[in-house]
Structures are given as C-alpha cells and as structure tokens.
Amino acid sequence: MEKIHLVSSSPRRQTLLTQMGIPFDVFPVETEEDMTRDIGPEVLARTIAEEKLHAFLKNPPIQVKWAVAADTFISYHDRRVGKPENRLEAERELLSLSGMTHQVLTGISLYRAKDRTILTEVDITDVTFRPLSAKEIAWYLDTEEWKGVAGSYRIQGKGECLISGINGSYSNVMGLPITRFYGMLTKLDFTFD
Numbered sequence: 001m002e003k004i005h006l007v008s009s010s011p012r013r014q015t016l017l018t019q020m021g022i023p024f025d026v027f028p029v030e031t032e033e034d035m036t037r038d039i040g041p042e043v044l045a046r047t048i049a050e051e052k053l054h055a056f057l058k059n060p061p062i063q064v065k066w067a068v069a070a071d072t073f074i075s076y077h078d079r080r081v082g083k084p085e086n087r088l089e090a091e092r093e094l095l096s097l098s099g100m101t102h103q104v105l106t107g108i109s110l111y112r113a114k115d116r117t118i119l120t121e122v123d124i125t126d127v128t129f130r131p132l133s134a135k136e137i138a139w140y141l142d143t144e145e146w147k148g149v150a151g152s153y154r155i156q157g158k159g160e161c162l163i164s165g166i167n168g169s170y171s172n173v174m175g176l177p178i179t180r181f182y183g184m185l186t187k188l189d190f191t192f193d
C-alpha cells in the first residue's frame, strides 16, 4: 500500500489512520488558522484544510505520492471555536456548550501527486451536551483533557461523560471522519492492497 503524508501534528489523526491500516509519515505545517473570517463554517473548514495542504505543497518531500491535511473546529450560534488558550477559556467554552447542541466540522484536503489532484470535503457531526453542573465542569477541567482540542473536550476520553447524544461520525469529532475519508480515497483510486 502507498504511504500517505499526514500534514498534521494531531495524535488523534495518527490513531485513526492506524485504525484504517494506512501507512503514513507525519509532516505537520504551521499555518495561521484564522477563524475570524466572514465566511460560513463549511467554507471555513474547507479553506483552512486547503491552506494546510498548500503550505505543505510549497516544499514537499520528493517521494510524496499522497498527502492529507485536515482541520477540526466546533460551531454554534454563528461562533467558530478552536482550541482554548487556557483553563479560563476552556471553562467558558464548556459553560456555553452545556445543555445544547453544537456542530463539529472537519475539513479534509487530499492530494494525489501523480496528476496533482486535490479533493476537499467537509464532514459535520452534531454533538449534544447534557446540562453540566459547576462541579462537573470543575472536575472536567481538572482532567486537563481540554488542552489542545477544539471545543475544550475530548469525545474519546472522559469528555464522553459530558455528552447526551451524537448525530453523525464519531471519528469526525476526533479529527478525521473515517467513512468520508475512505470515500475520498476511493474516489481518487487509492489502492488498499
């Protein structure tokens, strides 16, 4: 099977590619990830994923055959939320999410080197939080799971205790929607043997 260059520092995306049985090399890039642009959340998810991919393509390793970049953030009430800067920001975020449904969006941009094709898609999952007490929020903040994740919670960790329901892909919330990504690879004739 051909290797994919994973243009991401996210350990969750590595876990999900491993789960899919796809060999990969990790090649993170630094981009601005400006969430304040006046565009809808789906377009924003596409745009940031494509910006990460294009940053990688400016100076790719010679042997690259495939590359994938992604961006995950949460959206509700016209707000787009990425990773919190500190505990106070995480606390405010969890308070806002308490008792309501938000969307988790992941933009995925896949590159096939042989003809320089780029395919970008967006996956959306609705996640509903239970009404959270101040005690629960304090407990969750103490777990430190909020560090480095969009929306200040980890569905794949103790964060699942805060959730009453999800509609859509679970792996999308973790940073790479397996079903959609598999479909994208198939569209571009990636061979799984």
Ligand SMILES: Cc1cn([C@H]2C[C@H](O)[C@@H](COP(=O)(O)OP(=O)(O)OP(=O)(O)O)O2)c(=O)[nH]c1=O
Pocket: 007, 008, 009, 010, 011, 012, 013, 028, 029, 070, 071, 072, 073, 083, 104, 148, 149, 150, 151, 152, 153, 154, 155, 156, 159, 173, 174, 175
């Ligand atoms: C909501 C949620 C997000 N996340 C993670 C997925 C993403 O890794 C992260 C969102 O940040 P991203 O900017 O998408 O990715 P990243 O900074 O981890 O890596 P890079 O920019 O190099 O690609 O939040 C979880 O792990 N669990 C969750 O429940």
